[in-house]
Amino acid sequence: MQHARETQQDVPMLRMSETPIELEPQLSIHPPTQPEVERGLQLPPPNQDPPETQHQTQLQPEVQLSESGPEHQPQAVSLWMKHRRLLLLLWEVSLSAALLGLIYYIHQNQNRSSDQPSTVTPCLSPACQWASAQLSTSADPFKEPCDYFLFTCGSDRITQNSRGRHRGQGLPGHPQNQNGKSAWPERKGERSLREEKVMDRKTMLLQYLREILELNDTAGSSAVQKTKRFFHSCLDTRSIETAGVEPFLTLIQKLGGWAVSGQWNKTDFNSTLSLLMRDYATFPFFNLYVGKDPEEMAHGRNKRYIQIDQPDLLIPTEWNSKTQTSQTKAQTVRPFMETWLRYLALLGAPPNSDMMHVGMFMSLSSELAVRATPLQYRLSKGQLHQRMSIKELQIQAPAIDWLGCLRAAFHPLPLIEDDHVLLHNLPYVVHMSPIIGKWLNNYEPSNSAPLQTYMVLNLLHTLMPAMDSRFAERVKNVSVGNADGTAPRWRRCVLETERGFDSVLTHLLSERTAHREAEEMIENIFSSFKSKLHKLKGANQKSLQSVMTKVQSLIPRLWITSEISGDAELDLLFSTVSVSTHSFFSNYVQLLSLLQKRRRRLLSEPSEPPDVLSVTPLLLGSELLFPMGMFVPPHFHPTYPRAMNYGVLGFLIAKDILHMLLPDIYSQSETVHAVGECVWTHYLTVTEKASRGGAFSLSSAQRQEVWVQYSALQIALQAYHQSLQKRPGDTSISGLSHTHLFLSAFSQGNCDFDPYHEFMPLEPSFLIKVICARSHLCPTSLQCPSQTQQHSLQTC
Incomplete structure (x- = not known):
């Protein structure tokens, strides 16, 4: 058994850049039959030899007859005629075996060459070097198939140096769970710890905007420089502390004073x-x-x-x-x-x-x-x-x-x-x-x-974010709805900057967004999604048809603005704004004025301006809009191998689309129930049926979420294959072959905290084990020695 496993792990995978593998219509990945691997080689029809073989077979009896004496000719002819069919049959079998061996040899050579580091083009950009370092710090799912897929994201993620918790700990019904209780309360309680160590998409976008604002580029437009000065003045807490309450008291006097101080001009x-x-x-x-x-x-x-x-x-x-x-x-x-x-x-x-x-x-x-x-x-x-x-x-x-x-x-x-x-x-x-x-x-x-x-005390509350720590530290005590009271200073400053300078940030983000690559991914993911939708089997065909009709009418596109096209227009828009380097209070007062102008502009503009802080798709009429904030590092970079982009962001986009357009698909399609139960069966098998009796049944919401995430992974994988068909070839990181890199990237980047997180009864990484159960797409079978029964599980 050990020898067999080593041999199986050494079998390289099919090189996707040269021979893309088409997924089945329902996106279930089955191993291709041998003749399908090399479509260019055509085997001869059964019971028929190739022309050259037929010619040699006809000549051979004549030579034998001429060399025999006259007395032996009738016997020789009889003997030859008797065994002619047997010889032909043996010849056909030998020839077929030779051809099959040749095909297998070519196939294995192609697989072997595609998995060798010397045959893939390495990506050496700074972004890829960073991604390579991230991959090297975490375990390869294909080297630790017995443990890897049972670990949670973030704090529980195993690394090469630390294997984390014991296998099965925290799983429903596992012996290490006291009294065999369900792990659901523990999963919910873990979320705050996980969120501290794993950045969600919104935090990634804010971090990216922070890097843009911190760039020391003096060649930018006037509006860009004002935006950066505002951000830096927000970070300058020393100047804010030094100013104290004087800026607010000065402002009150400009408004006519107030009765508390005894100096008020009795305004209306x-x-x-x-x-x-x-x-x-x-x-x-x-x-x-x-x-x-x-x-x-x-x-x-x-x-x-x-x-x-x-x-x-x-x-x-x-x-x-x-x-x-x-x-x-x-x-x-x-x-x-x-x-x-x-x-x-x-x-x-x-x-x-x-x-x-x-x-x-x-x-x-x-x-x-x-x-x-x-x-x-x-x-x-x-x-x-x-x-x-x-x-x-x-x-x-x-x-x-x-x-x-x-x-x-x-x-x-x-x-x-x-x-x-x-x-x-x-x-x-x-x-x-x-x-x-x-x-x-x-x-x-x-x-x-x-x-x-x-009214003055309400104004004080509005201006507290711009005042010294004696006020700012107590903001959360005054307003129970303030969720950013304990946020890092840089994060609060990015959010404040966006409130007044949203159009500038939209412009800066658009300049750095790889529009062509983003639009290609959107097109491929949506095309793969529609293919998935058409293959659903539904109990309510009328409802399903209604959904399909709606989906067919949608126009997916990148959410960009056309109102402001350049630096000159931005400079004109912010021409009356004066930003001080060391007075955040006065800058903040101008931000409030800009915020009201933003409302005014929204009332008069016919189109929906892009939300620079949005990280999920938006359905607006017949358009399915994908914000630019989705296409930022570390989930996406134009220099990454496409395998990484599709494995991480492609999966998230597919999951977003499924949640948005199919919110109640469970009640309409029997496929959702079947796939959810199939994946759950794989999970129970790998976890030894949750200690033989500790398993629990999935609710409809859990089955739907399992189907959504499993389908999202299939959709992203098929979209990646479509991308390879249109543009063959892809770069690599750490010498990993294309699908290996796709699945490894997915395993590292699938910890996305969406509203449906609590309905997922297993870790998303486990979906790799299911998709590789009976598939030649994966480097190994992901089968453990103690789980020999796994080969009999059906493909979901």
């Missing part, structure tokens, strides 16, 4: 609100953004509207499902009050008045919070996307000068009373208006002006 409520909305992207009483109407989108209309939502309230609240209202609790309100008292002290508020101002701020916040409701509740009540004119809104909530505020926020766009807006919580807006009216009428401006203080 609606005038102050309009100013905050226009120049500082601050919305104390309601939220404002731009979007489409889903009902119109269903009919092919993509007009955008101003959308008004409930605000991001600063006071912490809890939803009471019994009373269906939001409420505050003492244990959360007390820390909230103490935090704001510290803020007022830092801003120089008199000690004898700070409690009064904070108390009124909390009281007003609580009154507004009562009618703030969770999104799911509003969705169930049909409160989203309620259309009405600005004039109608003014009647519903008269305390706000709606036309004046909206004109200020979207200046210079012309707005009239008959223009429509979309409301996402009309009951809140109606409730908000009398509260504002009450606070305006019950308090004299000369005393406390609580509404003005409320």
Whole structure:
């Protein structure tokens, strides 16, 4: 057995660049029959010799007869005629065996030459050198087939120097799991640790943008230089700490002061609100953004509207499902009050008045919070996307000068009373208006002006990311929804830069994106996906046909912009922006103005601008858009061997498409159930049937996810073969042959944290073992000595 395994491992694989192997229509990979390996060699028809052989057979009896004496001629003729058929049969068998041996010899020589490092073209680019180093630090799945495919991504990934945990540990029903319990809770608990060590796609993109922003290139356009200065000023924490609170206090004086300091010029409520909305992207009483109407989108209309939502309230609240209202609790309100008292002290508020101002701020916040409701509740009540004119809104909530505020926020766009807006919580807006009216009428401006203080403290919250650590460290304590409070500084700075300079980053990313290679991959993956879809067997053929019709109408393309084509247009767009090298606060104030201009531009532009931070496909009408942020290192590089690009990013793209276009395919296709169970059977066999009795059944969601990921790997592999057919030849890393490199790259880069991660009952790397179970595509059979029964498993 040992000798047989060594011999099998030494059998090289078919060189894909010279003889591409076509996958079967359903993408199940079966070993090709011997005549199919070399389609150029045609065996002669059975029971028929080649012309040369027939001629020699006819001449041979005549020579024998002429050399025999007359008395032996009848006997010789009889003997020859008697054995003629036997001789011909033996000759045919010998000739067929020789031809088959020749084919086998040629096939093995081609395989052997394709796996030798000297016959592949090595990729020596810096990106490939980095990728080679990454591959060298992790185990080759084809050298450790008994262990490799049972290890999790990230923290549990085995390396050449460390074999990680014992085989089977953490598997459902394994003896090393106490009491034979399922490993699902452990898998979920491992996620935070894994995310620390394995970068998700969004983090990879942010890291790539960071590298672009840190490039010391003085030859760039003015807009590019401003963008980089903004990013560097965000990283300059020393200057931010030195500035302290003075920049904010100076800004408050420009706005007319505030009652807390005793210096306030008693500005008009609606005038102050309009100013905050226009120049500082601050919305104390309601939220404002731009979007489409889903009902119109269903009919092919993509007009955008101003959308008004409930605000991001600063006071912490809890939803009471019994009373269906939001409420505050003492244990959360007390820390909230103490935090704001510290803020007022830092801003120089008199000690004898700070409690009064904070108390009124909390009281007003609580009154507004009562009618703030969770999104799911509003969705169930049909409160989203309620259309009405600005004039109608003014009647519903008269305390706000709606036309004046909206004109200020979207200046210079012309707005009239008959223009429509979309409301996402009309009951809140109606409730908000009398509260504002009450606070305006019950308090004299000369005393406390609580509404003005409320707006200033909301502005403070907006500007906290640009202030010193005494404020920034407490941002997460004030806003429960802030997820970036503990993020690395560089990451927060990249995100802030994108908020104001998104068009510049889009331009920089487009310059560095390999458009031709990306578009070729999109085309091949989508073509392979459609081939997979057509071979599905469905219980609901009508639903499947509807899906196929929709897929056939889609146009996949790279998501790029055509509005801004060069440096000159970018410079014009940011001509009024002045970025200081050492004053992040003033830069941040300008960013807020740019952010509101971005909303304004979105309202007036007909097309959807690319989202530079997007890392997953977007379905927009009849177009399936693939953002440029998907095609960045380390998942993709134009100098990588295509085997690496397809093995990593090709798989992720195929998985994204399957999740997006086939969200409920399990209920429509019996193939999903069959393939999911087949892969799971392989898994149970390799893990010794989960200790003989510890196995559990897969849910429908788990079967679907197994099918999705297994199909995504098949789709990516077929797309890679299509690429080789169009452009034969590929480079290599570490001397690995094409399919070997494809599968090795997949095994290193398949730890993608998508929303469906929890439904995957096994590690994606195990799919290699399934796909290689009965396939000559793989360098070895991936069969362990203790698992001799594996050869009998069917191909999924």
